[in-house]
Amino acid sequence: xxxxxxxxxxxxxxxxxxxxxxxxxxxxxxxxxxxxxxxxxxxxxxxxxxxxxxxxxxxxxxxxxxxxxxxxxxxxxxxxxxxxxxxxxxxxxxxxxxxxxxxxxxxxxxxxxxxxxxxxxxxxxxxxxxxxxxxxxxxxxxxxxxxxxxxxxxxxxxxxxxxxxxxxxxxxxxxxxxxxxxxxxxxxxxxxxxxxxxxxxxxxxxxxxxxxxxxxxxxxxxxxxxxxxxxxxxxxxxxxxxxxxxxxxxxxxxxxxxxxxxxxxxxxxxxxxxxxxxxxxxxxxxxxxxxxxxxxxxxxxxxxxxxxxxxxxxxxxxxxxxxxxxxxxxxxxxxxxxxxxxxxxxxxxxx
Amino acid sequence: xxxxxxxxxxxxxxxxxxxxxxxxxxxxxxxxxxxxxxxxxxxxxxxxxxxxxxxxxxxxxxxxxxxxxxxxxxxxxxxxxxxxxxxxxxxxxxxxxxxxxxxxxxxxxxxxxxxxxxxxxxxxxxxxxxxxxxxxxxxxxxxxxxxxxxxxxxxxxxxxxxxxxxxxxxxxxxxxxxxxxxxxxxxxxxxxxxxxxxxxxxxxxxxxxxxxxxxxxxxxxxxxxxxxxxxxxxxxxxxxxxxxxxxxxxxxxxxxxxxxxxxxxxxxxxxxxxxxxxxxxxxxxxxxx
Numbered sequence: 326x327x328x329x330x331x332x333x334x335x336x337x338x339x340x341x342x343x344x345x346x347x348x349x350x351x352x353x354x355x356x357x358x359x360x361x362x363x364x365x366x367x368x369x370x371x372x373x374x375x376x377x378x379x380x381x382x383x384x385x386x387x388x389x390x391x392x393x394x395x396x397x398x399x400x401x402x403x404x405x406x407x408x409x410x411x412x413x414x415x416x417x418x419x420x421x422x423x424x425x426x427x428x429x430x431x432x433x434x435x436x437x438x439x440x441x442x443x444x445x446x447x448x449x450x451x452x453x454x455x456x457x458x459x460x461x462x463x464x465x466x467x468x469x470x471x472x473x474x475x476x477x478x479x480x481x482x483x484x485x486x487x488x489x490x491x492x493x494x495x496x497x498x499x500x501x502x503x504x505x506x507x508x509x510x511x512x513x514x515x516x517x518x519x520x521x522x523x524x525x526x527x528x529x530x531x532x533x534x535x536x537x538x539x540x541x542x543x544x545x546x547x548x549x550x551x552x553x554x555x556x557x558x559x560x561x562x563x564x565x566x567x568x569x570x571x572x573x574x575x576x577x578x579x580x581x582x583x584x585x586x587x588x589x590x591x592x593x594x595x596x597x598x599x600x601x602x603x604x605x606x607x608x609x610x611x612x613x614x615x616x617x618x619x620x621x622x623x624x625x626x627x628x629x630x631x632x633x634x635x636x637x638x639x640x641x642x643x644x645x646x647x648x649x650x651x652x653x654x655x656x657x658x659x660x661x662x663x664x665x666x667x668x669x670x671x672x673x674x675x676x
Numbered sequence: 677x678x679x680x681x682x683x684x685x686x687x688x689x690x691x692x693x694x695x696x697x698x699x700x701x702x703x704x705x706x707x708x709x710x711x712x713x714x715x716x717x718x719x720x721x722x723x724x725x726x727x728x729x730x731x732x733x734x735x736x737x738x739x740x741x742x743x744x745x746x747x748x749x750x751x752x753x754x755x756x757x758x759x760x761x762x763x764x765x766x767x768x769x770x771x772x773x774x775x776x777x778x779x780x781x782x783x784x785x786x787x788x789x790x791x792x793x794x795x796x797x798x799x800x801x802x803x804x805x806x807x808x809x810x811x812x813x814x815x816x817x818x819x820x821x822x823x824x825x826x827x828x829x830x831x832x833x834x835x836x837x838x839x840x841x842x843x844x845x846x847x848x849x850x851x852x853x854x855x856x857x858x859x860x861x862x863x864x865x866x867x868x869x870x871x872x873x874x875x876x877x878x879x880x881x882x883x884x885x886x887x888x889x890x891x892x893x894x895x896x897x898x899x900x901x902x903x904x905x906x907x908x909x910x911x912x913x914x915x916x917x918x919x920x921x922x923x924x925x926x927x928x929x930x931x932x933x934x935x936x937x938x939x940x941x942x943x944x945x946x947x948x949x950x951x952x953x954x955x956x957x958x959x960x961x962x963x964x965x
Binding site for chain 1: 684708709710711712733736737739741742743757758759760761762783785825826829833856857859860861862863864865871872874875878879880882883885886887889890892893894896897898899900901903904905907908909911912914915916918919922923925926929932933936937947948949950951952957958
């Protein structure tokens with residue numbers, strides 16, 4: 326119905342959105358084209374036109390009043406508002422996506438339409454806005470730690486060079502050296518590091534004997550694994566630096582751990598034997614030296630007066646011996662004793 | 677709805693549709709090839725060109741990554757990974773020449789170097805992996821099976837891995853792939869008897885070590901004791917040998933005191949002495965004659 330007379334005209338105000346309507350709004354009277362008529366003319370003037378026209382006008386009036394009442398100032402048109410909003414959003418978008426705060430431990434990798442276009446150093450950095458440049462921030466200082474086995478609960482058995490089995494737990498520390506290589510070169514860089522670590526550690530353990538792996542060669546093993554890992558990762562161009570490998574635990578498997586304990590028990594026992602022997606040796610040596618020294622002293626005296634000393638010693642000894650014993654003296658040539666034999670237990674019974 | 681609004685919204689919708697159409701058209705002509713992918717353009721179902729194809733050791737930023745264009749609806753893009761990918765092998769049981777079993781886990785790293793060939797022969801990276809996986813397994817078994825068990829653990833393994841890689845690479849070429857690396861991740865004794873017997877061997881070896889340590893300890897202790905005895909004997913001899921007769925007397929005196937419990941120690945047993953008046957000690961007892 327009314328479409329016919331409006332459809333030809335309405336596109337114009339829409340196209341010139343800032344135009345006559347805005348002017349009309351601010352001027353209050355407005356001069357514009359016939360499209361402004363509905364605004365300037367009182368609604369009743371056009372009321373006769375029909376219900377459709379009226380409804381359109383009513384709607385306009387309603388909106389107009391709402392705006393006047395709301396702001397009391399000039400009334401911007403809806404389209405313009407949208408334009409501003411879009412423009413504003415666009416600006417914010419450009420600002421938001423073209424400035425980058427890169428933290429000291431980070432690097433920002435720029436891809437310009439898919440292609441690598443450089444790395445942003447820390448600080449406030451700029452790039453083209455988003456669909457063109459995309460910046461991926463990557464933490465390169467953060468040392469990542471990979472524990473093998475994960476969680477450290479299960480046994481991680483490995484074959485050693487002398488065909489024994491060792492239970493080994495270790496961790497690998499690594500970080501990113503070249504963010505662009507890290508991002509683009511490997512499909513799964515983190516898993517790759519773990520797999521390379523496992524492979525390198527097993528290859529290395531297969532070269533050393535069990536006892537060396539458990540004890541003295543640990544640090545050499547760690548160093549060689551680190552070196553081997555780095556070589557392999559470099560050959561993949563992974564952009565990763567291995568900071569270190571640490572063997573946390575290198576034990577015999579639980580199934581044979583008792584036997585290993587018996588070895589250390591045997592070592593302790595052997596040490597105990599040696600200690601006892603040394604104690605005996607010292608004791609005996611001291612005793613011998615003491616007795617020899619005593620003899621020497623007495624002998625020195627004895628040499629001065631052999632006969633007298635000998636007799637003195639004899640009597641002294643006899644005195645002490647006989648004083649403590651029961652004595653019976655018997656006349657030599659087969660007759661009666663001087664004294665009766667004492668009863669079987671002559672000594673006073675011990676208390 | 678009033679008319680002008682209706683129309684306004686219609687125009688907005690119109691613009692939006694136009695914009696969307698433009699975006700669709702734009703995106704169907706142009707595509708962004710990232711650094712991590714190779715783009716294979718298929719025209720009328722026939723592979724045509726490759727964008728951002730892999731070249732060895734190229735620097736990022738100078739690769740073919742970037743914007744490419746194609747004919748909408750006629751050209752189709754197949755994305756193919758440009759990165760190094762990996763696949764794990766099923767755990768293999770390998771029998772060495774000396775009839776010992778070893779469970780081996782291995783992985784291979786590869787990359788697609790010829791996307792055209794790859795798309796014709798395999799179609800996708802996954803299919804390449806599925807085709808190569810059994811070959812990795814069989815060449816691993818073949819190569820490791822030629823060697824004694826000890827060699828599987830030794831540094832010689834590097835040579836084995838190179839052979840496997842060469843073999844695998846020959847096949848991989850047919851799929852437009854290149855094997856970057858083949859590595860044994862783990863090589864373990866199988867669970868059950870082999871592992872148990874290995875544990876048993878370790879256990880007995882330790883027990884033997886324990887015993888030999890004990891025996892060695894005892895031996896050392898005996899040597900120390902004997903040395904001490906010898907040294908003491910030497911000390912005694914050196915001192916007592918000055919006068920054997922006096923030593924005899926001196927030692928006898930000590931011995932008497934000891935046996936009769938008069939040197940401070942409590943000698944066990946009691947003593948009764950029956951003396952003959954002719955005894956040396958009683959010589960003076962009778963008075964001089």
